[in-house]
Amino acid sequence: MPLAPIEKLPAELIQPIFFYSDLNLALPAASPHIASKFANEYCYHAVCTRYLTTNLESRVEQTLAQTRIFSYKWMMWDHFRSFVLKKWGVNGCLCGKTPKEGCFDAQWPPDFEDATTMLFSRSHLPALSYIKCRIPVKLLSGPWTSDKVQFLRFLLWTTSMTVDWASHEARAAAREGKKEALLTGNLEVVELFNHNRRLGKAPSVDTVRFAVMDAGCDRSIVYDTMATARTWGLRGEAWNCEVLDQWCEGKIQEGDPKGEWLQLKLEELRVTHGAGDLNSGYMDPETGNYEDVDGDKLVITPHKWNQVYIYSCAARPFQDALHPVPSS
Incomplete structure (x- = not known):
């Protein structure tokens, strides 16, 4: 099919048209030939x-529009970091304000490796928190490179982005992404899925069973998954699982220390002290622990996603304020 007249225009002519249209994204979406004329940092930043x-x-x-932008191939971690630095570097804080304009605890430079080290509150929000679109499918599944993990964690910590649960593709990607993280022993990614309800439901006994029996029972992953499930309401008899009990007995007979360790953790979770007792089912990280065996060292990460901390005034992290937990 021959090119339309507008597709034949050189970049020097079609780029001004794009800017005069208020950067209407329908123009680059109309044709890959047109889109290629905008493939530069100047247009991307604009x-x-x-x-x-x-x-x-x-x-x-x-x-x-925001959902479309994050789905673009050029919107990768390197470009997004460059945009953040250029946009808010002058003011020196992700809130986008100077001290005179109300910034009282500058978060700069951004911690791109682990965004959870940056402190925000309801009275000091990052400017990105007003982005309320869909997390791109490309960030929901593996391969789980460090760039992808850092990008996803940064967006979850600083924006209001959510998974498009109405999309079969997005649902499948999130499901497979979590499964792959469990199977490959990627603790960082498993923790993101465990502690962010925007990435799906809280882990269940089925999740624990999969992590144990299908994914090799990485103790750090299993402990974090069990602790998260307990936090979200699994108590007492909910932890009764004949399959897991049999697995533990089998490993104990084989002389595998994981068997006794998991058996003890399940016993601790099954303890109840009365209805509504928040201390029921507490897992002690020290009980039953053993030295690193075949690379299986128990690592427990202090999480900040749902912590209450003192920051100017008592406040939960802004994520809790902006992203109420779904009922299901």
Whole structure:
């Protein structure tokens, strides 16, 4: 099919048209030939500034535009970091304000490796927190490179992005992404899925059973998964599982220390002290622990996703305020 006249325009002519249209994303979406004329850092930065930092009149249209931007191939971790540094480097804080404008605890430079080290509260939000679109499918499944993990963690910590649960592709990607993280023993990714309800439901006994029997019972992953399931309501008899009990007995007979360790953790989780007792089922990380055997060392990470801390005034992390836990 021959190119349309507009597709034949050189970049020097079509780029001004794009900017005069208020960076209407329908233009690059109309043709890959047209889109290639905007494939440069100047246009990318302008698009991000327009749709990720400016409140437009239509919230729905802006959310759709933001979702489209994060799905683009060029929107990768390197580019996003570059955009963040250029956009807010002058003010020196991810809140986008100077001290005169209300910034009282500058978070700069951004911790791109582990965003959870940056402190925010309801009275000191990052400017990115107003991004309310869909997490791109490309960040929901493996291979779990360090760039992908850092990008996903940064977006979960600083924005209001969620998985598009109405999309079969997104649901499948999130499900397979978590499964792959369990099977490959990727503790960082498993922790993200365990502690963020925006990435799916809280782990269940079925999840623990999969982590034990199918994924090799990495103790760090199993402990974190069990602890999270307990936090979200699994108590007492809910931990009764004949299959796991049989697995423990089998490993004990084989002389595998994982058997006794998991058996003890299950016994601790099954302890109850009365209805509504929050101390019921507490797992002591020290009981039953043993030295590193064949690379299986118990690592327990202090998580910040749902902590209460003192920050200017008593406040939960802004994520809790912006992302209420779903009922299901």
